[in-house]
Amino acid sequence: MKEKLHFNSQTIHGGQHPDKAYGAVMPPIYQTSTYAQTTPGGHQGFEYSRTHNPTRKALENSLASIEGGNFGFAFGSGLAAMDAVLKLLQPGDEIISTNDLYGGSYRLFTKIFEGFGLKFHFVGMEDTANISRCITSNTKLIWVETPTNPMMNIIDIQAVAKIAKTHKILLAVDNTFASSYLQQPLTLGADIVMHSATKYLAGHSDVVLGALVVNDTDLAERIGFIQNASGAICGPMDSFLTLRGIKTLHVRMQRHCENAREIAHFLKNNPKIENVFWPGFEEHPNHQIAKSQMHDFGGMLSFVTKGGDYKAAIKIVERLQLFTLAESLGGVESLAGHPASMTHASIPKAEREKSGVVDALIRLSVGIEDVRDLIADLEQAIG
Numbered sequence: 001m002k003e004k005l006h007f008n009s010q011t012i013h014g015g016q017h018p019d020k021a022y023g024a025v026m027p028p029i030y031q032t033s034t035y036a037q038t039t040p041g042g043h044q045g046f047e048y049s050r051t052h053n054p055t056r057k058a059l060e061n062s063l064a065s066i067e068g069g070n071f072g073f074a075f076g077s078g079l080a081a082m083d084a085v086l087k088l089l090q091p092g093d094e095i096i097s098t099n100d101l102y103g104g105s106y107r108l109f110t111k112i113f114e115g116f117g118l119k120f121h122f123v124g125m126e127d128t129a130n131i132s133r134c135i136t137s138n139t140k141l142i143w144v145e146t147p148t149n150p151m152m153n154i155i156d157i158q159a160v161a162k163i164a165k166t167h168k169i170l171l172a173v174d175n176t177f178a179s180s181y182l183q184q185p186l187t188l189g190a191d192i193v194m195h196s197a198t199k200y201l202a203g204h205s206d207v208v209l210g211a212l213v214v215n216d217t218d219l220a221e222r223i224g225f226i227q228n229a230s231g232a233i234c235g236p237m238d239s240f241l242t243l244r245g246i247k248t249l250h251v252r253m254q255r256h257c258e259n260a261r262e263i264a265h266f267l268k269n270n271p272k273i274e275n276v277f278w279p280g281f282e283e284h285p286n287h288q289i290a291k292s293q294m295h296d297f298g299g300m301l302s303f304v305t306k307g308g309d310y311k312a313a314i315k316i317v318e319r320l321q322l323f324t325l326a327e328s329l330g331g332v333e334s335l336a337g338h339p340a341s342m343t344h345a346s347i348p349k350a351e352r353e354k355s356g357v358v359d360a361l362i363r364l365s366v367g368i369e370d371v372r373d374l375i376a377d378l379e380q381a382i383g
């Protein structure tokens, strides 16, 4: 019965059972490293907490459920989850990645894994021909981030999945920006879905955690092996907080989307604003794909002011009062960021500007406050 639930029930019940010891409805925080055995190997499924922990297991079951997948894995951060995916590869393997992607992902690819002999191609994936052009017999992974950060481009997951299947290449999708509420990449043909659960899944800016979900049993075995062998797991307390966050994901996301929609239109109608990047606009170049693969348009948007430059953007983000100037996104509170100097500072300026991340760009993670207060704050900051 539980597996057939609608999404808004899966967030609460998916893969969950009352705890075996006392029937606790929320899984206890099993703050233990090890488990008593009656005889060597005589245990109840848990031996050592790097390998398995009941609180983490409850979270991993929930993650699998909300992504419509069979196997969930939780890690110490989103980047630790990505690190585990890259360890599926061998020196000489090639990866094709979205060009407009999270700065930390770019840093992990280029500063760590290029050194271990992996080769990365960064391409604009709105045109899937750019992917096909880069495929060689060594291509083993396609890495997609959609909506992209911070330009809010939309990549057609089904179209990329078709290419990946034809060439027997693994397809991984970073689903952090959309969250499982808006889009479920496995159902669109992806092999691996990755989350920085730090963002919308946990949702309260109080935990750093990463996740992977897959369907295929062999792939799950390999990822489970890496998770245990490399050991980048999350602790029981953070697992608990993330599981608690997921239970309200659907209600939060609904409000994030409503508020972002109003703010996108407010900005668009403001004479001081040059451009607003939000996939819900009909004239957004990938609007139709967004409409077909996402349930709504999300809580993220970015914009540039008319004649804006580095200084003007800094002035606006400093003047904001209700929007907190901070890295990260996806929490209940609204955040503003200046990608060029913050999240994307690790990407060289020339590389950054090729994908539109200019000095004047401001990114908003629209929270779930009263939207009238958010608009008033933007109004006074833009001046």
Ligand SMILES: *Cc1c(COP(=O)(O)O)cnc(C)c1O
Binding pocket: 077, 078, 079, 080, 102, 104, 105, 145, 149, 174, 176, 177, 195, 196, 197, 198, 199, 208, 209, 210
């Ligand atoms: C934050 C983020 C990451 C990295 O996740 P951490 O939990 O910070 O390690 C990866 N991808 C995207 C899109 C992100 O926003």
